[in-house]
Amino acid sequence: MPYKEIQHYGARDGVTGSCHQLHIDDNHSLLIDCGLFQGAETGNGNSANRQAIDFDISSVMALIVTHVHIDHVGRIPWLLAAGFKGPIICSQPSAKLLPLVLEDAFRLGISRDSTQVERYLGEVESRIVALPYKEWFTLLDSNERKVQIRLQRAGHILGSAYVEVDCQRRSPSRKTGAPAAINQASTRIVFSGDLGASHTPLLPAPKPPYRADVLVLESTYGDRNHESRATRKYRLKAAIDRGLENGGTVLIPAFSIGRTQELLYEMEDILDGDLPVILDSPLASKFTDAYRELQPFWDEEAHARLKQGRKPLAFDTLLTVDSHDEHLKMVHHLANSGRPGIVIAGSGMCNAGRIINYLKAMLSDERHDVLFVGYQAEGTPGRDIQSYGPKNGYVELDGERYTIRARVETIGGYSAHADQRGLVNFVKGIKHGSKEVRLVHGDKEPRLALKEILGRVNDRIKIRI
Known part of the structure; x- marks a missing residue:
């Protein structure tokens, strides 16, 4: 053999x-x-x-x-x-x-x-x-x-x-x-x-x-089976619009490579006005830069956007947060100001990374939304928020319980x-x-x-x- x-x-x-x-x-x-x-x-x-x-x-x-x-x-x-x-x-x-x-x-x-x-x-x-x-x-x-x-x-x-x-x-x-x-x-x-x-x-x-x-x-x-791309884009925009009605923040836990860049690509196409999209992940920022450098490996549709003069991964309302101090200030500002915004932060399953501080500050406030766009493995905080959030349950983060009053939504088509x-x-x-x-x-x-x-x-x- x-x-x-x-x-x-x-x-x-x-x-x-x-x-x-x-x-x-x-x-x-x-x-x-x-x-x-x-x-x-x-x-x-x-x-x-x-x-x-x-x-x-x-x-x-x-x-x-x-x-x-x-x-x-x-x-x-x-x-x-x-x-x-x-x-x-x-x-x-x-x-x-x-x-x-x-x-x-x-x-x-x-x-x-x-x-x-x-x-x-x-x-x-x-x-x-x-x-x-x-x-x-x-x-x-x-x-x-x-x-x-x-x-x-x-x-x-x-x-x-x-x-x-x-x-x-x-x-x-x-x-x-x-x-x-x-x-x-x-x-x-x-x-x-x-x-x-x-x-x-x-x-x-x-x-x-x-x-x-x-x-x-x-x-x-x-x-x-997943939703079609058109359906998931519509649902993404609808979920963001609903989340912003209360003057809150839409939190999107996302993996630094792959999912984050896909979301940025879609948001460049569907968002209007000056709504800030905050990428709060140094690692995701590095990967996004690397994705830009690796444009020869993009598909035909993405190259067509580039020829039109568009910037799929570097649009004007995209803000990046690098240092830990800037991160803490952003968490405090969004949790208390009522300024609408979208935050993309890792990790995708909420078991580490900067998303944890956002969740601690915002999960118990009904003005905010948590939007899942990826698979949540059993035993992760992400799975618990996904499962118990609609029931006003709780999740443990760093050994402490946090009641979930924020709206929780899932869009499966972004897998x-x-x-x-x-x-x-x-x-x-x-x-x-x-x-x-x-x-x-x-x-x-x-x-x-x-x-x-x-x-x-x-x-x-x-x-x-």
Whole structure:
């Protein structure tokens, strides 16, 4: 067999901690992603213990990063500490974004000591191998085997990719012992990473691979379909208008990379007048700057806006808040002045970051609104606010209870993940279809729902969950 097995060390029964090891043989393997566990998936004990690398990495030739979200790359410090010496392979845009993500994660989770941070970032940057999309890259070429990988656009965030791994097992010539010139014993394994929705702003939609003998497929939204882009833009504007009627602030918890830039892109199109949009996240500001520099990777629609002289990620009413003192002043001003405004701040699940101070100051005031535009994992404050806010319940932030009187709304269409329809179409679009599909990166209900519908689409596929 051209490969031995696939083992999952995260995102097997949930949506965080993505980490999958493809064993080529006893001496060679690949690691696809090495992400942080979040929310309830960190377990009840010391969360650092859950992040530790507790599996054998001695055979790992390379770490392949599908994209730079923390639940896909956040365990890289632990991987390096465990002795990993190989390259970190990613797309060209991800190579620019990855150090920004890992610097922030290192400072928050391990050490703020500048010397340690610089040493760590130097180590990471020396390992990065940036690959262009659509081109094969050889990782192993011996008498026995040839292993190549190729990255394809996944449409999830800028730089995101799904990974094609082509494993060939060679049969040496009986006369010379040289590898056979033509080899039929080949298997193509595809790791989807996180696939984007077909209407994600700024990014082209993902196209299915030509071939996938084995497909490791995310299933985050395997049980539901998103709203159309037109509907979600209408709902976003309506939610903002409702929130501003009371002279309050609309708080939007959003991840620093991907979701924030999508929101800014949409707001530039729908907001009128001088209403301030406050981006209160130094990390999100850095990523937004990087997105601007990576314009060649934007889609056709975004380039059309640029040609019209528009500024999708730098419009005139966009204000950025950098220092911590400025942040505290902004929280106080918006909580007490009654001046209308929109705040975008991290983290997206309200479990860290500057959004916490806004929530503490405003959750108990009915003038304000909290607008969720992304998935809230079980066990996070975001999920609690989403669940109990409409019932005037409470949420715990930094060990204290806060009554929720602010209006709470959710717009599901802004997920950067493909919905059930998108996932099914991805599988159906593979011309040389899969013999086996492994569903990962999803809670139990979405995985079961996706398994059922894929089984109806093609009952010859072996579906594993």
